[in-house]
Every structure is written in structure tokens, then in C-alpha cells.
Amino acid sequence: MKCWMEWVPRNDLKNVDTVADLEELLQVMECDELTEFQYLVNGDEWTVSIK
Numbered sequence: 001m002k003c004w005m006e007w008v009p010r011n012d013l014k015n016v017d018t019v020a021d022l023e024e025l026l027q028v029m030e031c032d033e034l035t036e037f038q039y040l041v042n043g044d045e046w047t048v049s050i051k
Contacts, residue, residue: 024048 036051
């Protein structure tokens, strides 16, 4: 399996296989009101919290 990194225009991300929570992470990066991206773990269940 090959892995590599490359720059992708923001509008093209919908066509790229990315991690499941990339949209939430991008929200935190792009929104001045958001400052935190956290994984909350409860047993085997992981959820994302953004603030």
C-alpha cells in the first residue's frame, strides 16, 4: 500500500479519500469562533467535539 501527501484544492476534497473527521477539523481551522478539536472516548466509542 502506498501512502503519500499532496496539496489538494479545498473544492476538490470531496473527490479525495480522506479521514472521516476531516470536515470537522477543517471547520475549526477555518472558523475564528472555533478553537478546539477533541476526541472524546467512552469505552470503544470515539466521538469528535469541536468548540
